[in-house]
Amino acid sequence: MKRPAFALRYILSSGLVLTSLMAPLIPARANDQSASAQPGGDTTWPDADGRNVFTHYSANMTFEKRLDFKLGEALFQRLWVTAPTRTKTADGLGPLFNSRACSGCHIRNGRGHPVDENAPGDGATSMLLRLSIPPQTADQLRDHLDGKIATIPDPVYGGQFQDFSIPGIKAEGRVKVTYQTKDVILAGGEVVTLQKPDYQMTELAYGPLHPDVMVSPRLAPPMIGLGLLEAIPDDVLLAAADPQDRDGDGISGRVNHVWDIARGQLAIGRFGWKAGMPTLDQQNQNAFQFDIGLSTPLYPNGSGDCTETQKNCLTAPDGNDPEFENLEAHSQVTDLVLYYTRNIAPPVRPDAHDADVVAGQQIFTSIGCASCHTPRYQLPERPDMAEQSGQVIWPYSDLLLHDMGEGLADHRPEAQASGREWRTPPLWGIGRAKQIDPRAQFLHDGRARTILEAVLWHGGEAEAARNSVTLLPPSERRKLLAFLKSL
Numbered sequence: 001m002k003r004p005a006f007a008l009r010y011i012l013s014s015g016l017v018l019t020s021l022m023a024p025l026i027p028a029r030a031n032d033q034s035a036s037a038q039p040g041g042d043t044t045w046p047d048a049d050g051r052n053v054f055t056h057y058s059a060n061m062t063f064e065k066r067l068d069f070k071l072g073e074a075l076f077q078r079l080w081v082t083a084p085t086r087t088k089t090a091d092g093l094g095p096l097f098n099s100r101a102c103s104g105c106h107i108r109n110g111r112g113h114p115v116d117e118n119a120p121g122d123g124a125t126s127m128l129l130r131l132s133i134p135p136q137t138a139d140q141l142r143d144h145l146d147g148k149i150a151t152i153p154d155p156v157y158g159g160q161f162q163d164f165s166i167p168g169i170k171a172e173g174r175v176k177v178t179y180q181t182k183d184v185i186l187a188g189g190e191v192v193t194l195q196k197p198d199y200q201m202t203e204l205a206y207g208p209l210h211p212d213v214m215v216s217p218r219l220a221p222p223m224i225g226l227g228l229l230e231a232i233p234d235d236v237l238l239a240a241a242d243p244q245d246r247d248g249d250g251i252s253g254r255v256n257h258v259w260d261i262a263r264g265q266l267a268i269g270r271f272g273w274k275a276g277m278p279t280l281d282q283q284n285q286n287a288f289q290f291d292i293g294l295s296t297p298l299y300p301n302g303s304g305d306c307t308e309t310q311k312n313c314l315t316a317p318d319g320n321d322p323e324f325e326n327l328e329a330h331s332q333v334t335d336l337v338l339y340y341t342r343n344i345a346p347p348v349r350p351d352a353h354d355a356d357v358v359a360g361q362q363i364f365t366s367i368g369c370a371s372c373h374t375p376r377y378q379l380p381e382r383p384d385m386a387e388q389s390g391q392v393i394w395p396y397s398d399l400l401l402h403d404m405g406e407g408l409a410d411h412r413p414e415a416q417a418s419g420r421e422w423r424t425p426p427l428w429g430i431g432r433a434k435q436i437d438p439r440a441q442f443l444h445d446g447r448a449r450t451i452l453e454a455v456l457w458h459g460g461e462a463e464a465a466r467n468s469v470t471l472l473p474p475s476e477r478r479k480l481l482a483f484l485k486s487l
Contacts, residue, residue, distance in 0.1 A: 025236070036361075036375070037352035039428045039487070040225055041391030045345040046216060050434050050454060054109035054224050054429065058343040058387040065339075065386075072340025073169030075333055077103045079385055080292055082166040083319035083328075092319025092328030094293040095169040095312075096162035096305055099125050102337070105220040105291060109344055110429075110436035112220030114197070114446035115177050116444070124126050126220040127446055128291070129161040132412060135209045147266045148259050150276055150415035154210050158305040160290045161201055161215075168206035169313050179447075184456050187393055188474035196407075197447050206310055213418075214412035217445035224429050225395060226271070227342030229381045231388040232399065234294050240374065241399050251371045251461050258415045261298045270399045273444045274414040275423040281338050285329075294328040295320055302328065343387055346395075346428045350487040360483025363476055367468035372424045374398040395425035396487065405459020408443065420460060431485035451484050452477075 029198060038044040043058035057069040062446045083091040099105050105112060105126045112126025132151035135141040143149045153159035157172055165171040179195040186192060199217055201209065243254035256269035260278040269275035278281040285296040293304030295318065302318030319328040329337075351357050364370060373396040382389040401421040411419035430451060433440040441449055448454035458466040469477065 002038075025399060036394050038076050039344035039349060039394040041379075041393050043225075043343070043345050043391060045347045047349050048432070052108055053347045053432055054222060054344060054436060056345050056347075058227075058345045061343060061387055067342055068336060068339050069328070072338070075337050076340055077101055080294065080328075084166065088319070088321050088323065092294050092302065094164075094166040094304060095316040096158075096172060096310075097164050097166075097293040098128050098160070098162050098291045099164075100292065102287065102292070105287075106223050107437045107440075109223040111222045111440045111442070112215075112446065113437065113439035113441050114219070115175050116439070128218055129201065130216040130218055130412070131157055131159055131209070132216075132414075133203045133212050134470045135212075147257055148414060149415070150258055153305075153307070154213050156206050156307055156309045157209060157213075160305055161303050162293075162305060165313075166316065167353065169316055170204060172201075173204045174202045175446075176200045176202050179185060184470065186469075186474075186477065187222045187471050188477075190474065192452060194453055194456060195447055195449075214410075216410040216412040219441070219444055219446040221273070221425065222429050222433070223341060223344045224427065225346045225393070226280050226344065227388050228346075228379065228391060228393045229270060229395060229397075229399065230342065231382055231385055231391075232270075232377055233380060236266055236377065237399055238268070239399055248372060251368075251402070252462060253372060253398055253402050253461075254416075256401050256417045256423070257413050260460075264470045265346040269415065270423075272414075273400065273422055273425075274417040275401055276414045276417070280341060281334065284337055285334055288329045288334070291454050296327060296329045296334055297325070297331050300327060328442055329389055342385070343402055347392075347432065349486055351482075354482070354486070356479045356482045357486045358483075359424040359476075360479035360481070360486075363472070363480045364483055367466040367472075370396075371465075372398055372402055373427055374424075394428065400424060402462070403460035404462060407459045408457055410444075427484065430487050433446055452481060 045056040045059050055134060057066060061069065070073040078090060080093040081091050082093050085091040093100060107126060114127050131154040133154055135144050135152055140152055152158065161172055163171050163174055178198050180387050181193050181195050184192045184194060199215060237255055240255045243252055245252040256275040257266045258269040258276055258278050260267035261282055267278035268277050271277040271280060271283040277286060282298060285298045286296040288296045289299035290305050295302045302315050303321040306313035320326045324330040375394055375396055377393050379388060379391045379393060401417050401423055403420045404422050408422065409420040413419055442454040443457060448457060456466060472480065
């Protein structure tokens with residue numbers, strides 16, 4: 001990758017410390033006996049301590065490529081500003097947005113937290129609301145059925161609710177969340193209180209939402225191992241899918257087919273809470289457009305998510321510049337961010353061989369959790385992805401869609417995913433969530449404050465496994481949680 005001069009100037013002028021480029025390359029090679037302790041294979045970072053444990057590069061990365069990683073990291077952390085400014089490489093924010101930087105949602109590359117009304121300026125940043133409506137015209141219905149469009153945006157508020165804006169433009173409103181609680185009694189007498197969220201959009205600046213609007217809250221997911229997930233072959237995912245449950249095990253995972261903008265065709269989705277994105281590059285560029293309001297090669301609209309009814313938003317100055325492909329986040333930016341997000345290493349599991357952890361892993365498998373949370377993959381040789389090539393990885397996900405029951409349903413379809421279906425999230429790193437950010441929570445909307453709460457919300461295809469957890473003797477449940485926290 002050719003390193004652009006603008007990025008080098010930025011990283012040096014920003015004060016970003018480059019000493020980590022000189023860190024010794026410590027291979028994370030694993031024999032068969034200890035492989036599960038190295039969840040990313042040779043990419044695994046060998047130190048699992050500290051709040052920055054999700055910020056390290058693939059441990060097998062060559063010295064020459066570490067600067068590209070750090071350049072991508074600098075762009076991931078960049079605070080974008082309102083156009084026009086003299087700093088052409090950093091302007092174009094908004095006009096509507098949820099965050100000024102990628103790292104504003106993915107705090108230290110960990111998972112997000114729900115809206116906190118007691119935190120000034122928190123807003124819908126590391127958790128946001130996706131919006132859509134049913135197809136309204138024959139053309140929309142045809143394009144939706146053909147897979148060219150995954151969702152139909154709200155005609156006024158677009159595909160995402162943005163509660164921040166640049167000066168002179170009204171933000172779309174505010175997000176308010178309230179909770180209803182219910183208790184679950186576990187074997188042995190332990191009582192766990194679950195909280196079910198209710199979301200409201202208040203102080204609407206552009207009139208009412210569409211009467212049929214569908215709303216889906218989405219928590220920012222952790223960033224580790226994304227390149228490794230991308231390297232899992234399509235045929236492996238297709239082979240694991242069982243949409244008709246032909247084997248009768250009650251698990252009917254299926255792939256989501258979504259539109260690949262770069263290739264102009266349908267492809268298997270594997271990123272996002274409903275597997276709505278086919279590639280990591282498209283996932284990144286979609287976030288640039290909708291979360292920050294930046295134009296990119298795949299999403300060239302300089303107005304971001306502004307709609308035809310938001311006239312002032314559409315006519316606000318943008319940062320599209322002929323010097324940079326007439327875009328704000330041009331291809332040099334998106335390529336560096338892609339390399340960075342592909343190579344954020346999963347950390348080592350130092351407790352992988354603890355007796356309770358090993359026993360908990362056996363329980364995890366015996367009660368059926370591994371039916372969806374597939375533990376292990378052998379990746380093929382990939383000349384185009386040197387760090388990921390040929391690795392044995394342990395993400396604990398099949399990347400397939402599963403019906404998770406009415407309790408977790410958002411009733412908002414996305415491409416071929418129904419309103420009750422969610423992609424199995426990878427579990428690697430889940431035990432580090434609170435270490436990285438004490439506010440971090442679990443599930444797609446952050447309703448679960450603990451890993452156990454997240455398990456107890458499972459329904460649908462996972463109901464039998466959930467019920468098994470509630471019936472476990474306390475000592476066995478403790479071992480199961482010890483295993484999950486070790487990941």
